[in-house]
Amino acid sequence: MLPPVIAGIDGSAESLAAAEWAAREAVRRDRPLRLVHAWNWHPRQEDGEIATAAQRHLARRSLRQAEDRIRHTCPGVKLEDEQVEGPATAALLKAAERADLLVLGSRGLSGFTGFLVGSVALGVVARAGRPVVLVRAEEEVADEHLPDGDGGASTRTGYRDVVLGIDLAEPCDDVIEFAFEEARLRGARLKVVHAWQQPSPIGLGSGDIGLVSGPDRAEEWLGFLTAVLQVWREKYPGVEVVETVTEGRPQSVLVRAASGASLLVVGRRTTERPTGPGTGPVAHAAIHHVGCPVAVVPHA
Known part of the structure; x- marks a missing residue:
């Protein structure tokens, strides 16, 4: 199976823009698109089962939102999704190992102050063994x-x-x-x-x-x-x-x-x-x- 284009999803506007860009790129490359949401449960939380269920629910909602947008804007792409547990940077780095390309979002500010790139995106870009594309929140087709x-x-x-x-x-x-x-x-x-x-x-x-x-x-x-x-x-x-x-x-x-x-x-x-x-x-x-x-x- 061909390695997919992977987009990191967290429910933010920038991750949704990244997912749409990744879908178009997957079509250009004739690759499947995989949406990955990473969530991290902290052992010190009082009720691990409740925390885990809540995390999974939020992950599912974020993935569904991204999937709905992609199916509307890029219906021809072959789409799959995945929830992974662990620190986001480590989880995305692991996902990148089996990706053709990894796509992440960055929040646009302005042409004068530049762009805000979160610690997760920076950590992934600095360590990934595969190409990483950063997409600003306002990016449109x-x-x-x-x-x-x-x-x-x-x-x-x-x-x-x-x-x-x-x-x-x-x-x-x-x-x-x-x-x-x-x-x-x-x-x-x-x-x-x-x-x-x-x-x-x-x-x-x-x-x-x-x-x-x-x-x-x-x-x-x-x-x-x-x-x-x-x-x-x-x-x-x-x-x-x-x-x-x-x-x-x-x-x-x-x-x-x-x-x-x-x-x-x-x-x-x-x-x-x-x-x-x-x-x-x-x-x-x-x-x-x-x-x-x-x-x-x-x-x-």
Whole structure:
């Protein structure tokens, strides 16, 4: 059986938006969708049986609410659900092990203050061995599509760009392939973005690129990006690719590049940091400040 797309459900508006996005993604991938609700009973509660029954009732209600919305908006998806007991982060990490993709919700605040990402979502993104997509509470199906001829929202137009943030110092095949496949599934354009910065006064940049002037350095990076993507262009000949190199901090460059996108794809190194698992500065900025869904793809 093909591994499913899994959506974490807790009854919140953001988890319902995530479930709807996950249903559309499951149809695109021709995968089943599994809704997972994690609940945790604390042994110190006075009556364990009553607490357990209440938790199960709330879980069932949350799952039913999500199922009703999905059957209305995405009737073609193959749908199943599951209740799991335990701390939510640990339960979702375990679910992710058997998922094609895990989808979670994040509560949108504003374009100025960014997005509130809960501790469960952050913990899962920082540790999951499979790609995780975070979806804001206000996400709707029309947000994935280009506006119509009058500039209004539409679900009948083509998809907005998929944006890939790439680090040319360490380009990762898993992250690149994920982005190309997402663009192929949508018939969307893939915009690949690399941010570069001037070398510090006490050191040169990476390789020979640090020896040339600013404009020439940008051309060097663009040539390098083209070379890295060549094999993927050949593997995905139907995907239109736009290559962009921009001087600036990667976090700021990606947030601007993802404006108006249908999906942003970034990588996350799985090597253990001295302070423990984390998302890294670029993924951290993306999931807090980008308005479109963000896919975080783990890689070695």
